[in-house]
Amino acid sequence: MMMMMRLGMRLRLGMRLGQEELSTHSATTLYTIEGIILAPGPGLRVGAQWPADIKLSIDNGEYQGFVRRDGNFMISGIPAGSYVLYAHHADIFFQPIRVEIARNGNIRARQLSHIKPSHVVKLPYPLLLKPLERRKYFRTREQWNLLDYVLNPMVLLMVVPLLMMLLLSRLITDPETKREIESIQFPQIPNNMPDLGDLLTSFVTGKRLPEKKKPTPGTAHKRRN
Incomplete structure (x- = not known):
């Protein structure tokens, strides 16, 4: 009897925990981030299949998305919070965007600035991503x-x-x-300075330079008559 009572209590406790998890999961509202990516200009030299080469990620790949052929994109299943949206392409660079989702469903976007975080520049929503420049993997000679x-x-x-x-x-x-x-x-260069050629020869052969003898004053001889 005691064993049956313990099993019944455990089953009731498990059912309560499952109901609480279901209620909290149903209470968490998920939202969708929408936007469009503008077509790159001819100066960026990108092929016609550029939308298929773009991969969207939020918070280092926690949420991911892809771009349609017309440039539109949607990333679903995101709870309320503050996120950073990245657009990855092998040849094009996009500016990351800070996206804030309020609990009431209001979505706001602003530029991401690591140098001046307090400087807020609001962006329109749905998001509008524009390719800035072509990535440079090599330095120009x-x-x-x-x-x-x-x-x-x-x-x-x-x-x-x-x-x-x-x-x-x-x-x-x-x-x-x-x-x-x-x-x-x-100022004149003294005469006892070594020659450049002699210096190079001594450096290559390893021999020391011969010391120049100082000129001795000659003695004047008197002529004998």
């Missing part, structure tokens, strides 16, 4: 440009002083100032 060559620091260091000297010589009209500039003695 840089071509030779004359401006880059002129703005090279090495070129500037060589050309700018020369131009300054030419301009100063033409701008200065005072003859005394010109003489002062011409009389400026620039």
Whole structure:
């Protein structure tokens, strides 16, 4: 008798739990997100089967959808909450959209901004997705440009002083100032500096450079009469 009573209590408890789950499931209202994707322009270079290549996902694939041939789409079975809609295509980039579904069924959309989350830009509903640009998987090879060559620091260091000297010589009209500039003695390179060819030879062969002997002052011999 005790065993039968325990089994009956367990059955009643299981039936109550099942009824509660059914009631909560029926109380949860599911909604549908609708929208349209505009056809990409000829500059994006996409084939005619572009709607079949687009895959829609909400919250990293928790809810998914596909696009019809005319560009319309529907994603059903979504409860109330805040979601992010992504449109994935191998060659086209779409801006993700934040979609908020209220408990009363009101659906609002706005731009998704990770930099300024407080900045709200409302979007129309049903959603209107427009392809922004073509995805770039490779970096364009840089071509030779004359401006880059002129703005090279090495070129500037060589050309700018020369131009300054030419301009100063033409701008200065005072003859005394010109003489002062011409009389400026620039530092001379000492004679005991090693030759560049000798440096390269010693670097390749591993031998040290021979030291240059300092010239000794010669002694003047007096002629004998």
